[in-house]
Amino acid sequence: MxxxxxxxxxxxxxxxxxxxxxxxxxxxxxxxxxxxxxxxxxxxxxxxxxxxxxxxxxxxxxxxxxxxxxxxxxxxxxxxxxxxxxxxxxxxxxxxxxxxxxxxxxxxxxxxxxxxxxxxxxxxxxxxxxxxxxxxxxxxxxxxxxxxxxxxxxxxxxxxxxxxxxxxxxxxxxxxxxxxxxxxxxxxxxxTRGRMLSHPAAERQVERTLIDALLLGHVQSHTEALDRSASPVLPSTIARAVELLNDHPEEAWSTTTLARAVHVSLRSLQNGFIRHLGKPPMTYLRELRLTRIRQDLEEASVMTTTVESVAYAWGMVHMGRFAAAYRQAFGELPSQTLKRLPA
CATH class of the missing domain: 2.60.120.10 (Jelly Rolls)
Incomplete structure (x- = not known):
């Protein structure tokens, strides 16, 4: 250098x-x-x-x-x-x-x-x-x-x-x-010399997750405010959050940024997703991204497309964890989906 x-x-x-x-x-x-x-x-x-x-x-x-x-x-x-x-x-x-x-x-x-x-x-x-x-x-x-x-x-x-x-x-x-x-x-x-975090969207998401992990797990002066049960979220708010995730699943969403986008507290959003959808918002987002990735891989050619490029495009930034989640969801590796020729 x-x-x-x-x-x-x-x-x-x-x-x-x-x-x-x-x-x-x-x-x-x-x-x-x-x-x-x-x-x-x-x-x-x-x-x-x-x-x-x-x-x-x-x-x-x-x-x-x-x-x-x-x-x-x-x-x-x-x-x-x-x-x-x-x-x-x-x-x-x-x-x-x-x-x-x-x-x-x-x-x-x-x-x-x-x-x-x-x-x-x-x-x-x-x-x-x-x-x-x-x-x-x-x-x-x-x-x-x-x-x-x-x-x-x-x-x-x-x-x-x-x-x-x-x-x-x-x-x-x-x-x-x-x-x-x-x-x-x-x-x-x-x-690995920053291979994953060279992607700007991944960098933003990792920083938010890192700081949330520190604050939610370690700030004691505001524990009551962080843990306070929030009032129930109206289904319309959850519908708006779901709409945002479906329209822009590739964005570097965190629970915090999604809550801010729909103007509710983090706890309210978490509780609302679990109450109405049976899963936290980031689980919903991960499943949505996996579905979009599978659709793209089924329509792509192995000669012109890589699994990594499709995964990155939909906001999946850790290839090892992505591959494991994909296999658990669909019973095969993403590379196997890509290698199948479109009908």
Whole structure:
């Protein structure tokens, strides 16, 4: 990568005005000294200092990318060390994928995390993070304004008071397992160098799902508002939501964006779909997309069409999961449908 390209890759993470607005894919960076490691992490995430806790060089690797306004990166130092950060301006969530990490933030008690837990760093406080030599973490940085907008969409009102996110997130709870699934997805995406998230619609959908998983599973200050039973949804509202999904199933819908489009709360929409259709809105959307994909594959030629191109066109962005869902729905793989010649 040229020095100019490298600088532009790093610029998007800091929101610099001269950064190219188009998606720039995955950045892969390495460092063999503390100074180099500090510079890389400072430019992707936030200013920091590295303090070695054992002799030998740093063997840092960082694979990072932008997902909408959110920055994600898998970071490892290959050395037992302590990281001291400046006060964060965004929210950071660090989830170990290997090894163990001991974290402190703003004078908190030390928190030890492994692949069964995560540390959530709120804006406005410095952090101290001790990495084992074999530790690697999936680090997520979300702008506070992005969190605020999504929380207001979830609770269906303006949120003026600060919202609290506990420092420790267990991944053994039902909500934590949702976050774990998102970590696995992002780790896989980084390892394949951003192949799925190179599609803009997929990028938008993954970011919304990631933030919803964090807010619904971890925001405690608005738990009552998030969990409050909503008033019944009129069938006309559900009919409008169904119409939108049927007219535009290829769009990067989430439950939040669909609820916003029909002017009801997220809970109302969920309850209404289950009450009137017997399934959540995203299950309805997945089944609708599978049906449209099957219709296209039955009419297409294997000489001019690929399964992947049809799936992407209808908003299916994870090929492995898509193929499994397709086979479960229709009793054959999508490639088998495509290979059958039209009558």
């Amino acid at each position: 040229s020095s100019a390209a490298r600088d532009n890759h790093l610029a998007w993470a800091q929101g610099e005005e001269n950064a190219t607005p188009e998606p720039v894919g995955v950045t892969v960076l390495r460092a063999v000294s503390s100074d180099e490691a500090e510079d890389v992490v400072s430019r992707i995430f936030l200013p920091n200092q590295v303090r070695a806790l054992e002799p030998g060089p740093v063997n840092m690797s960082l694979v990072a990318m932008r997902v909408g306004a959110t920055t994600v990166g898998q970071l490892a130092y290959g050395r037992h060390l302590r990281l001291l950060t400046d006060e964060a301006t965004h929210l950071h969530v660090n989830t170990p994928v290997s090894g163990s990490v001991v974290s402190r933030a703003g004078g908190s008690e030390p928190l030890t995390t492994t692949n069964r837990s995560a540390a959530v760093f709120a804006p406005g406080a410095p952090a101290e993070i001790e990495w084992s030599a074999d530790a690697a973490q999936l680090c997520v940085m979300v702008p506070h304004s992005t969190l605020q907008d999504e929380l207001e969409a979830l609770v269906d009102r303006e949120v003026k008071e600060p919202f609290r996110l506990p420092f420790h997130m267990s991944l053994d709870t039902s909500q934590g397992r949702v976050w774990r699934s998102m970590v696995n997805l992002l780790s896989e995406e980084l390892s």
